[in-house]
Amino acid sequence: MSDVGADRDAITSLRAPTHYGRPNWDRVFSGLTEKHPETDIGVFFCGPLVLSNTLHSMSVKYSSAVGTRFFYGKENF
Secondary structure, eight states: OOOTTOSSOTTTOOSSOOOOSOOOHHHHHHHHHHHSTTOEEEEEEOSOHHHHHHHHHHHHHTOOSSSOEEEEEEOOO
16 A cells, blocks of 8 residues: 555555565665765664574675775674
């Protein structure tokens, strides 16, 4: 369900739209490296191991010695 161009989300009534499905992590991390070159970015996570492994892998994949660096941190309760 989507009202393209609507001021508010049809389900939550918030101004931010609901995005269904899994995030495209390659697009998220590559977008961050483009928008924030030569910046240190912290990625903090608490949740399922599978998602933790994915975010850690993406942090390593998109980090570079001279450009954007991602620092991954997780917590378990």
